[in-house]
Amino acid sequence: MDLFTYGFMQRALIAAAVTGLAAPAVGTYLVQRRLALMGDGIGHVAVTGVALGLLTGTSPTWTAVVVAVLGAGLIELIRERGHANGDVALALLFYGGLAGGVLLTGIGGQSVALLQSYLFGSITTVSISDVLVTMALAAVVVVVCVGLAPQLFAVAQDQEFARVAGLRVRGYNLLVAVLAAVSVTVAMRTVGLLLVSALMVVPVATAQQLTRSFRTTLAAAMVLGTLASVGGLVIAGFASYHARVAPGPTIVLLSLAGFAVTWPVGVWLRRRQRIRAPFPGVIQPVGHEPADTHPHQHGKDCGHVAVPHGDHLDYVHDGHRHAEHGAHYDEH
Amino acid sequence: MSGQASDVPPVRLTSGTVAIGGRPVLRGVDLEVCSGDFLALMGANGSGKSTLVRALTGLLPLTAGRIDLFGTPIEEFHEWRRIGFVPQRVGAASGVPASVWEVVASGRLTHRRLFRPLSKRDRAAIDEAIAVVGLTDLASDGVSQLSGGQQQRVLIARALAGEPELFFLDEPTAGVDLANQITLASSLEQLKARGATIVLVAHELGPLAGLVDRSVVMRDGRVMYDGSPLADHAVHHTDYGESHAHHHHPDSSRRDHLPGVASPFEPYPRGGQ
Numbered sequence: 079m080d081l082f083t084y085g086f087m088q089r090a091l092i093a094a095a096v097t098g099l100a101a102p103a104v105g106t107y108l109v110q111r112r113l114a115l116m117g118d119g120i121g122h123v124a125v126t127g128v129a130l131g132l133l134t135g136t137s138p139t140w141t142a143v144v145v146a147v148l149g150a151g152l153i154e155l156i157r158e159r160g161h162a163n164g165d166v167a168l169a170l171l172f173y174g175g176l177a178g179g180v181l182l183t184g185i186g187g188q189s190v191a192l193l194q195s196y197l198f199g200s201i202t203t204v205s206i207s208d209v210l211v212t213m214a215l216a217a218v219v220v221v222v223c224v225g226l227a228p229q230l231f232a233v234a235q236d237q238e239f240a241r242v243a244g245l246r247v248r249g250y251n252l253l254v255a256v257l258a259a260v261s262v263t264v265a266m267r268t269v270g271l272l273l274v275s276a277l278m279v280v281p282v283a284t285a286q287q288l289t290r291s292f293r294t295t296l297a298a299a300m301v302l303g304t305l306a307s308v309g310g311l312v313i314a315g316f317a318s319y320h321a322r323v324a325p326g327p328t329i330v331l332l333s334l335a336g337f338a339v340t341w342p343v344g345v346w347l348r349r350r351q352r353i354r355a356p357f358p359g360v361i362q363p364v365g366h367e368p369a370d371t372h373p374h375q376h377g378k379d380c381g382h383v384a385v386p387h388g389d390h391l392d393y394v395h396d397g398h399r400h401a402e403h404g405a406h407y408d409e410h
Numbered sequence: 411m412s413g414q415a416s417d418v419p420p421v422r423l424t425s426g427t428v429a430i431g432g433r434p435v436l437r438g439v440d441l442e443v444c445s446g447d448f449l450a451l452m453g454a455n456g457s458g459k460s461t462l463v464r465a466l467t468g469l470l471p472l473t474a475g476r477i478d479l480f481g482t483p484i485e486e487f488h489e490w491r492r493i494g495f496v497p498q499r500v501g502a503a504s505g506v507p508a509s510v511w512e513v514v515a516s517g518r519l520t521h522r523r524l525f526r527p528l529s530k531r532d533r534a535a536i537d538e539a540i541a542v543v544g545l546t547d548l549a550s551d552g553v554s555q556l557s558g559g560q561q562q563r564v565l566i567a568r569a570l571a572g573e574p575e576l577f578f579l580d581e582p583t584a585g586v587d588l589a590n591q592i593t594l595a596s597s598l599e600q601l602k603a604r605g606a607t608i609v610l611v612a613h614e615l616g617p618l619a620g621l622v623d624r625s626v627v628m629r630d631g632r633v634m635y636d637g638s639p640l641a642d643h644a645v646h647h648t649d650y651g652e653s654h655a656h657h658h659h660p661d662s663s664r665r666d667h668l669p670g671v672a673s674p675f676e677p678y679p680r681g682g683q
Contacts, residue, residue, distance in 0.1 A: 232519055235516060236502075
């Protein structure tokens with residue numbers, strides 16, 4: 079247990095917890111707008127930002143923030159003006175960002191190994207000032223994402239309606255893009271730029287297996303993100319006594335494992351809900367169709383699903399809907 | 411709800427022209443919608459009826475002409491809470507689950523300030539809007555699990571939640587079965603009884619026909635007919651089918667609109683005395 083007494087581990091735990099909380103908050107709005115890969119696109123653009131920082135000798139975190147915000151704005155601009163779909167805009171940025179980053183690193187004579195610590199994260203090397211910056215940026219992201227949830231939800235749900243409701247749709251779109259860029263750079267140290275999108279999207283995908291409303295999806299995604307982030311770091315920490323285990327990929331894989339576990343549960347829940355949904359009330363009976371010889375007596379505990387249908391119950395089994403009618407059953 | 415002076419028409423469009431990509435889609439359209447009107451905007455696909463509604467809601471800029479909403483030029487108009495919009499949609503679902511209540515609540519945004527929770531008044535308006543379209547039992551269900559017709563009713567409830575005076579509905583009956591169309595018609599009937607002004611784009615009126623008290627038929631970006639309600643088949647009459655024989659509807663003077671046949675017992679909201 080002395081793992082937690084190391085200063086680097088304590089700093090890493092704080093950084094992991096706040097990124098795990100902030101990234102899915104923005105991710106929810108990206109998924110809602112069917113732009114799940116936007117985090118990835120911005121992450122690739124941020125590679126150029128990091129390389130620019132390394133080349134000019136300034137802090138790679140801040141150059142990454144600036145370049146990522148510009149890239150996010152550019153994605154919005156291409157989406158709005160360029161007659162290109164969101165995914166095409168993203169693809170353009172993917173390639174440009176990664177190529178620019180690798181090119182600049184080469185020009186600067188930096189080793190790719192240094193760039194790699196940003197590509198895949200190096201959470202155990204964060205300094206105290208890194209932790210403070212991470213906490214501040216994550217706090218901004220969470221406050222805006224939760225506080226402006228009604229507006230951001232409306233804009234992501236239906237842009238035209240939001241515009242007629244008098245909302246500044248372009249401003250809100252840009253806000254989400256900037257928030258995404260900020261969370262990408264926040265998560266850069268935790269899981270790295272290439273895996274950052276996972277922390278934004280996977281917890282949301284996991285949460286929506288079980289939820290029916292937006293608010294619970296948002297809240298559950300933030301909880302799941304924090305659990306995966308801290309859990310992945312702890313697992314990696316203990317495993318590293320035996321082998322070289324990088325925290326970034328561990329966090330992502332733990333998050334995906336959460337999805338893999340929830341998926342069948344979600345399928346089962348939706349199936350159960352569909353089968354138990356009441357049948358629409360009878361407007362006009364189609365006709366009288368008695369069931370074939372039916373020795374089984376349906377009842378409260380007969381084991382078949384009883385579904386309300388107008389003023390009576392239909393028993394659903396083997397693709398039939400049986401309703402009691404005098405001494406026999408009718409097919410409904 | 412309609413306590414304002416009725417001499418200011420909610421909508422006044424003067425020689426409105428819209429061009430998309432350099433091609434004229436609306437040409438010199440004049441339209442005045444009076445307070446309490448239930449107007450059906452009809453016409454074939456591509457006749458410009460949806461474009462007209464998009465221009466009137468400010469979604470498309472006019473190339474020429476002017477729009478006044480409640481007496482204010484649309485560029486300076488900020489009272490969006492007075493307007494309810496039901497866009498043309500296949501469904502109400504998006505990438506993340508959302509409950510019926512949440513989608514309808516987003517219609518209340520015109521009354522809310524930033525970073526403030528919903529007030530009691532807001533919640534009451536949202537609950538009432540859901541009740542008007544008859545979805546109270548399904549309020550906490552996810553919208554994506556509803557049928558197409560029910561989703562359309564959710565979108566109408568969303569517009570209702572803002573308690574607007576003027577409604578624009580873009581093809582609310584498209585792809586909706588008859589039972590849902592009837593529910594929809596009764597929701598709109600309640601609105602009409604409260605004195606709301608309604609502009610409805612439709613291909614076929616179906617159960618809504620009885621509510622309409624004015625028909626406007628579009629053809630090739632122009633208004634071909636503006637007057638008392640037309641039956642569905644009359645809209646497709648050959649008189650309106652040939653666009654070049656009737657360049658402009660010459661008669662743009664205001665008509666007295668008699669109430670529709672279906673609501674003979676209701677006092678006409680505007681100037682029935």
